Every structure is written in C-alpha cells, then in structure tokens.
Amino acid sequence: MLDSLKPTMTQPEVVHCPDGHFRKAIYGIGPYIADYPEQALLACVVQDWCTKCTAPANKLDDDICGRCSQEHTEMLVEEFELGVLWDEYGLVVVRLFPPPFTNFFPRADIHELLSPDILHQLIKGAFKDHIVTWVHDYIKAWHPENEPNKILDDIDQRIALAPSFAGQRRFPEGRGFKQWTGDDSKALNEGLFTCY
Incomplete structure (x- = not known):
C-alpha cells in the first residue's frame, strides 16, 4: 500500500502548497498508532519488554540503556543465537516471520515511529x-x-x-x-x- 510513496521518499517531488508556492517535498512515514501487543509484534519485541529502549524487562528503571533501533536489532541478530536474543535482549526473531514493514523504507525505523498506547x-x-x-x-x-x-x-x-x-x-x-x-x-x- 505504501510502495507508491517509496520513490518520493528519496527523490524530491515538486508540490503546489496551500500558500500558493511550489516547493520540493520528500515524504516519510509518520507515527504508527497501535496498542502495546501490536507494537511488540511489529517491533519484534517479547511481551513486557520496551519497544523504545534496550533495558531488560525487569530493570526498566536502570539508567544504563540505549534506544532501540533497526540497526541495533540487525546487529544483535547477526551476533547471537535465537535463545539469547529472546532471554537477554527481548527480541523475537523467527526466520519464518518477515521483518517490520518499515525496514523496506528510507528513514523509517519502527522503534521511532511507534507512539505510546x-x-x-x-x-x-x-x-x-x-x-x-x-x-x-x-x-x-x-x-x-x-x-x-x-x-x-x-x-x-x-x-x-x-x-x-x-x-x-x-x-x-x-x-x-x-x-x-x-x-x-x-x-x-x-x-x-x-x-x-
């Protein structure tokens, strides 16, 4: 459904704006609004883990955590086995499931697009x-x-x-x-x- 937008996410398109001027516009995907179970599914995160930060589910108050990102997830998937990803990082990586749809769009990281439920x-x-x-x-x-x-x-x-x-x-x-x-x-x- 969003594939038709893909070319205009990298190449500017000239758009006639409401103020009468013409401007070059590059489009992007905006926030994704969903309840928590759907967010966890989209972000490939285990239930009760955060879709935004890397803190373990039982240590959400710790200051030692970074932000989740597509790049971080891909790096972890390359380095660790499935059991470690699930237990230590709260990631659901099943080879049968496709990655989040945002992986195929420029400047679109599912972790950044998810809005709070x-x-x-x-x-x-x-x-x-x-x-x-x-x-x-x-x-x-x-x-x-x-x-x-x-x-x-x-x-x-x-x-x-x-x-x-x-x-x-x-x-x-x-x-x-x-x-x-x-x-x-x-x-x-x-x-x-x-x-x-």
Whole structure:
C-alpha cells in the first residue's frame, strides 16, 4: 500500500502548497498508532519488554540503556543465537516471520515511529501498575505489621465516601476491584485528587 510513496521518499517531488508556492517535498512515514501487543509484534519485541529502549524487562528503571533501533536489532541478530536474543535482549526473531514493514523504507525505523498506547501504557500502566503499586509497597515498607492494612482501608474508605458530583464516577468498594478498565483508572485518578 505504501510502495507508491517509496520513490518520493528519496527523490524530491515538486508540490503546489496551500500558500500558493511550489516547493520540493520528500515524504516519510509518520507515527504508527497501535496498542502495546501490536507494537511488540511489529517491533519484534517479547511481551513486557520496551519497544523504545534496550533495558531488560525487569530493570526498566536502570539508567544504563540505549534506544532501540533497526540497526541495533540487525546487529544483535547477526551476533547471537535465537535463545539469547529472546532471554537477554527481548527480541523475537523467527526466520519464518518477515521483518517490520518499515525496514523496506528510507528513514523509517519502527522503534521511532511507534507512539505510546495512551490507555495501556500511560493511564493504566503509569497509574495502576506503577503509582498504585508503589504507594502500596511504600506503605507496607514504612509501617509496622498491622498498620499498612489500616492505612489502605482508610484510603479505600475515602475513595468510597467521595461525594456524588456530575460527571464523576464513584467507587463504593474503594480501589479493591479485580479488573481495572481505562475508565476506572481515569476516574480513580480524578477521584483521588478530589478526596485529598
């Protein structure tokens, strides 16, 4: 589908612009918007590994990591066996699968083109999986045995007692529900700032 654009990605094309002037334009592929599972598939990355940086899945907070790139991936594929690529670098390299479609276009690296999945990576990931878990662990680490449960119960009670307000969701059970949707995360975000 994008093959017709390939010639104009290297050779400029004269274009009549909306301001009336003619300019030489070179085209490129813009951001690719997808949910995380599709991003991982496109970037040939193992689930739970980052599609943007080279940090291992269990050390995402480390400062010692670089940016993922097509060039880096190709270099790793030449140097290491499949098992090492999977375990050490989080790369899915199966000879039967084609490389990312962007490999065949100039100046198009799939790792640079992927945009964040707002629901899963920002709303649910940053809030639920990071902040809520961090606060829970922090409370447990800094208080004696029975105290963390009392504090967490107090937080649940405050969330449950948030007054009814137009456009605001209520959580009568507090934060203790099994399946968090994106709407739940957004509403709890707003609710927590309202009740404190």
